Amino acid sequence: MAAPIAAAVAEVLVGAPTYAVVEVGGPEQFRLDELGRSVLDAQRDTRSVVGDPGARYFGAAVAERSLVPADGARIAGTRLDEWRTRTSNGQ
Structure with missing residues (x-):
């Protein structure tokens, strides 16, 4: 990645x-x-994660798409699972 x-x-x-x-x-x-x-799942960690729709991000309220790149962003081709596989194999 x-x-x-x-x-x-x-x-x-x-x-x-x-x-x-x-x-x-x-x-x-x-x-x-x-x-x-x-x-956590990838690390076989059994703790749970609970989402909070009212939580703030560094004090700011965020909408569902606030932290998503806008149109025109440069999009890398590597998916998360591919990256995990590569890094777990030492690549």
């Missing part, structure tokens, strides 16, 4: 100025509670 992100950052660094924020994301979207459950 790091290689595609590093490539996107390098491309922006050597390219013409964009005068804008360049967003980078992955091909999958997760709610934070889903991602937390996925991480």
Whole structure:
């Protein structure tokens, strides 16, 4: 997962100025509670994760899609399960 992100950052660094924020994301979207459950499951951790729709993110209220890259973002091709497989095999 790091290689595609590093490539996107390098491309922006050597390219013409964009005068804008360049967003980078992955091909999958997760709610934070889903991602937390996925991480714990992968580690065979039996703790539970409970979502709180009223929780704040660093003090700010967020909508369902607040932390999702906008249209035009650079999307890496590596899915979470692929990345986990690679990292668990030492690649």
